[in-house]
Amino acid sequence: MTDAYEIVIDKIQESKISTTDFDNLTFGKTFTDHMLECTWRDGKWETAVIKPYGPIMVEPSCKVFHYGQAIFEGMKAFKDATGDVFLFRPEDNWIRFNESAKRLAMPEVPKEVFVEGLKALVNLDKEWVxxxxxxxxxxxxxxxxxxNGVAAAPSTEYKFMIVMSPAFAYYKGDVRVIIASDxxxxxxxxVGYAKAAGNYAASFYPNNLALAEGYQQIIWTDAASHEYLEEAGTMNIFVRIxxxxxxxxxxxxxxxxxTRRSVLQLAADAGVTIEERRxxxxxxxxxxxxxxxxxxxxxxTAAVIVPIKGYKHKDFKFELPQLEDSYAQRFKEALKDIQYNRADDQHGWRVKI
Incomplete structure (x- = not known):
């Protein structure tokens, strides 16, 4: 890339936003007019390009299909009552993305490509927010x-991309979970700490078994003993005792x-007793x-905060009480107030586009 980390913009001829039914969106199925693409080859990042959203051309021997070097992040942009658009803690996602990249022997993405590219892309398609x-x-x-090639070794070429999708709530209706015991x-x-695509692929089969029993998600336990709670499906887990x-x-x-770190900070701000432990x-x-x-x-990120209505562990079942002033609701509202610019952002989490 150039010293200035130039981002080339190739705008669409005509937006498809007028034909998009925003009242009937399915999460992650509708995408905005543009996407960002940047290629790493010969040991360096090339010029990032923002161009019309569309297919990419790859060969059947493309290494991602054979050895699973694929990572991602989930983030959101929000619009306030005046029409201003904000990102939420984008540098945290950039840092975590590069931690995932290192673990999967992939090149780290420069901040100027990840964060500045994200800002430029959101700014171009901000009417979709x-x-x-x-x-x-x-x-x-x-x-x-x-x-291209099926030799079992890290790739010598990578594509970094960003796509964007207008969204409503991720989970709808009550959520009940099974606590994993197998x-x-x-x-x-x-690679559990990395946002590696394979982590999610491996969860689909057991989650399908849970769905067949009428449960929406799984609370994962430690692999060694299945005695300790770890994560809940696509979410970090919180328990109030x-x-x-x-x-x-x-x-x-x-x-x-x-979002987990944000909840912990909001809880600390509210004077709630917090224990990070097994x-x-x-x-x-x-x-x-x-x-x-x-x-x-x-x-x-996608779910924000989702109350668990009940859980099953082996033969034990329990329904959670209905609380008027739950931590889940309190911190969800506090988080949304910051994201939608309805409250002071004392921790500097909002980034205006």
Whole structure:
């Protein structure tokens, strides 16, 4: 790339926004007019290009298909009542993206490509960011191995891209979960902390089994013993016992969630007692039986914060109480107020486009 990290913009002839039904969106199925693409080859990043959204040309021998070098991030842009558009903690996603890249032997993406490219792309398609409760523009930066060849080795060429999709709420209706006792999401020393595509592929089969039983997600447990809570499907997990908020500590099996960190900060701001420690299934079931288990909720970019209505662990089932002033609702509203520019941003999380 040039010293100025030039981003070339090739604008569409005519926007498809007028033919988009924003009242009937399916999450992640509709995409904006433009996308960003930047190629890494010969040991360096080439010029980033923003161009009309459309197919990319790859050969059947493209290494991503054979050895799974694929990572991504999930982010959102929000519009406030005056029409201004904001990103939420984009540098945190950039840092995590590069942590994933390093773990999968992929090149790190410069900040000027990831963050500045994201800003330029959102600015170009900012009419796709709609104002209203629950509305946002979902942003999907990703990188794939694009070298042709089936030799088992890291690729020598990669494509970094960003696509964007207007979004409503990710989860609709009540969410109940099964606590895993057989399958595992990640193991010690693995790639659980990275946003690697394969992590999600491996979860689909056990999640289908849960769906067949009438449960929407799985709370994953540690692979060694299945005794400790780790993540909930596509979300980090929080448990409220009494008035204490508990969450599993970060490790090489658990994704370092941006929303998770935001919830922990908001809880600290509110004076809530927080414990980042291992939470055993035994402790959870005992709290359910003695009445001290008040809430379980998940946090993530797409989902924001999702209350868990009930859970099953082997033969034990429990329905969570209905609370008028839940932590989940309190922190979800506080987070949305910051994202939609309805409240002061004392931590500097909003980035105006």
């Amino acid at each position: 709609r104002y209203g409760e629950g509305l946002s523009l979902y942003l999907r930066p990703f990188m794939i191995a694009s070298e 399958f595992s999401r990640a193991a010690d020393g693995g 009494g008035d204490t908020l508990l969450t599993a500590p970060n490790n090489d099996r658990i994704l370092n969630g941006v 939470i055993s299934v035994k402790e959870l079931n005992e709290a359910a039986n003695n009445g001290s288990l008040k809430e379980i909720f998940g946090s993530g």
